[in-house]
Amino acid sequence: MHIVFITHPAWICSQSMPRFHGMLSEGMLQRGHQVEAWSAPAVLTKGADPQARAFKWKGYFDQFALYPRELKRKVRSVGRDRLFVVTDQALGPWVPSLCNRPHVIHCHDFMAQRSALGEIPENSTGWSGKQYQRLIRRGFRFGQHFVSVSHKSRADLHRFLERQPITSEVVHNGLNSAFEVLPRETAIEDLDGVLQSEQEIGFLLSIGGNQWYKNRIGVIELYRQWCQQTDRPRQLWMIGAEPNAAMRTRAQAIPNGGRVRFLTGLSDDQVRAAYNLASLLVYPSLDEASVGQSPRRWRVERQF
Structure with missing residues (x-):
C-alpha cells in the first residue's frame, strides 16, 4: 500500500506532531508499505522571523490560501491507489482537496474547538482564533473516515460533525519512545x-x-x-x-x-x-x- 501522510509544516515548530507522524511512518515502513509526507511549503514564511507578529498571518496564508490549490493538483496527479492519512484534525482545511480519495483523519483533542465555542472559560479565544477554528471545523466535516485517540475525542468529533461518519474508531496512542525500568x-x-x-x-x-x-x-x-x-x-x-x-x-x-x-x-x-x-x-x-x-x-x- 502507498500511504501519503498529510502533516503540519515543519516551520510551525511543533514538538508532538512530528513525533506522531514519525511513529506512524516508521510503523508502516516496518509493515512493508510505501510512505511519503506532504505539507505546505514555506512561501511567505520562508526566512521570516517566527517571533514576529506577522509570522502567524503569513503562516495562515501559506497553509490556507496557497496550499489547498497545490494540494488538489498533487492529489489529481497521483494514482487512486494512494491512502491519504491526515495526521491531525487541525489540518481540516486541506481535507476538501482529498476527501474523494481513500483517506483517514486522526483526531487528537478538540480543546481548541471547544474554546472557540466558549465552552472552556479558562481559555478564551479571540475573533481571529474563532474564525480559524471555524475553518478547521468546516474542513474536517468533509471527511468520512476517522481515528480518535480516545472515546472522549470520538464523542467530541461526532458532536462537531453533526452526523455519523462511515468509519469512526478509537485507537489509543502508543508511546513514541521506549519507556522501561532502568538500573x-x-x-x-x-x-x-x-x-x-x-x-x-x-x-x-x-x-x-x-x-x-x-x-x-x-x-x-x-x-x-x-x-x-x-x-x-x-x-x-x-x-x-x-x-x-x-x-x-x-x-x-x-x-x-x-x-x-x-x-x-x-x-x-x-x-x-x-x-x-x-x-x-x-x-x-x-x-x-x-x-x-x-x-x-x-x-x-x-x-x-
Whole structure:
C-alpha cells in the first residue's frame, strides 16, 4: 500500500506532531508499505522571523490560501491507489482537496474547538482564533473516515460533525519512545551533567509544555504549598518548554529551601532516566481531552 501522510509544516515548530507522524511512518515502513509526507511549503514564511507578529498571518496564508490549490493538483496527479492519512484534525482545511480519495483523519483533542465555542472559560479565544477554528471545523466535516485517540475525542468529533461518519474508531496512542525500568546506576549515568548529588535521593517531576491546560503555574503553586509543610523538601524538576516570566517569578518564591529546576532540551534517554529516578510524578492538568480527564481535576501519580 502507498500511504501519503498529510502533516503540519515543519516551520510551525511543533514538538508532538512530528513525533506522531514519525511513529506512524516508521510503523508502516516496518509493515512493508510505501510512505511519503506532504505539507505546505514555506512561501511567505520562508526566512521570516517566527517571533514576529506577522509570522502567524503569513503562516495562515501559506497553509490556507496557497496550499489547498497545490494540494488538489498533487492529489489529481497521483494514482487512486494512494491512502491519504491526515495526521491531525487541525489540518481540516486541506481535507476538501482529498476527501474523494481513500483517506483517514486522526483526531487528537478538540480543546481548541471547544474554546472557540466558549465552552472552556479558562481559555478564551479571540475573533481571529474563532474564525480559524471555524475553518478547521468546516474542513474536517468533509471527511468520512476517522481515528480518535480516545472515546472522549470520538464523542467530541461526532458532536462537531453533526452526523455519523462511515468509519469512526478509537485507537489509543502508543508511546513514541521506549519507556522501561532502568538500573539506578544507568539512570544516574544518563543524567550525567544534569543530576546533582543531592537529587540522587529523588525529586518531584512534572513534564509538559506551556499550553494553558498543562497548568504549569498550578504545578509550582502545588509545590510551594507542599514546601510550606515539610522541613526538607525535595526539588521539583519541570521538564519541557522554556518557562515564561510568570513561572520564573513564582518559582523564586519557594519556602523552606525548596527549588524549582526548569530543564529544556533533554534527550529521550535523559527523560526516561528522570522518570526512573523521580520520587513523585505530578500532572495537575486542567483538561486532557485526549485521554478523557475531567477539567480542573488534580492528578498525582506515585512511582515506587
